[in-house]
Amino acid sequence: MxxxxxxxxxxxxxxxxxxxxxxxxxxxxxxxxxxxxxxxxxxxxxxxxxxxxxxxxxxxxxxxxxxxxWAWSLAEEHHPEQKYMRRTATPLYGTADLERMRKIFGAKAVNGDPRYKKQFIFFRxxxxxxxxxxxxxxxxxxxxxxxxxxxxxxxxxxxxxxxxxxxxxxxxxxxxxxxxxxxxxxxxxxxxxx
Known part of the structure; x- marks a missing residue:
């Protein structure tokens, strides 16, 4: 061998x-x-x-x-220059907001709905x-x-x-x-x- x-x-x-x-x-x-x-x-x-x-x-x-x-900063449009910038993602709803919604609507409804997981994506x-x-x-x-x-x-x-x-x-x-x-x-x- x-x-x-x-x-x-x-x-x-x-x-x-x-x-x-x-x-x-x-x-x-x-x-x-x-x-x-x-x-x-x-x-x-x-x-x-x-x-x-x-x-x-x-x-x-x-x-x-x-x-x-500034058009390069928005994630809605793709620009090749975006790869040189810093990508940031901010959730639309904070942790405290999600906890409050889970108490009101139930954890199953909030965790299963993609609307509560949305993020605002920005290139800085x-x-x-x-x-x-x-x-x-x-x-x-x-x-x-x-x-x-x-x-x-x-x-x-x-x-x-x-x-x-x-x-x-x-x-x-x-x-x-x-x-x-x-x-x-x-x-x-x-x-x-x-």
Missing amino acids: TARTRGPARSRQPIGALTPAQQRKIAAVLTPPCGVVDLICDADWIRLEVQHARALTYRVFVYVNGDFR PDFASGRAALAHLSRVCATIRAPDEDEMRSLREVYRASRASQGPSAPTGDGGALDAHAGAPADCVLVDQA
């Missing part, structure tokens, strides 16, 4: 993924109060940007191809930290990489051209995210791939 041998040791990191050193560097860049990182994920340009959300709170926001649209463009955003992107994307300077320059030109062709009244929803950070300090932008 022959013993089975394993093949060569495989790396747990998928092809096209960020190295642990790159992940640590990106997480360090995405710290408050400023931080902007550009990535290429599944052929889409993803911009992770630290923004002030509310009093004493900073969040990492996601922009897909330099833009964010923000994450608590850079590590959380990277963990989500690594789950949903087959390839993640940091673009070089020439590639970023061409992406910015394409984005500006598309915004110019839409006209000044076109709703983008990003508040000019690309233009607002064009002159960001060098320590807030990931510039190399290592």
Whole structure:
């Protein structure tokens, strides 16, 4: 009887993924109060940007191809950009409401009726930290990489051209995210791939 041998040791990191050193560097860049990182994920340009959300709170926001649209947040319509966002599901009825309804209508009626199990599904463009955003992107994307300077320059030109062709009244929803950070300090932008 022959013993089975394993093949060569495989790396747990998928092809096209960020190295642990790159992940640590990106997480360090995405710290408050400023931080902007550009990535290429599944052929889409993803911009992770630290923004002030509310009093004493900073969040990492996601922009897909330099833009964010609120239509992407609603689950009623499918958009390919939704995979880069954080999915949240809020039950229509809370636990206390369900207990009160079980007392009124009976447990069998409430537990068996799908109306009481409805959820409001929403895709949020923000994450608590850079590590959380990277963990989500690594789950949903087959390839993640940091673009070089020439590639970023061409992406910015394409984005500006598309915004110019839409006209000044076109709703983008990003508040000019690309233009607002064009002159960001060098320590807030990931510039190399290592």
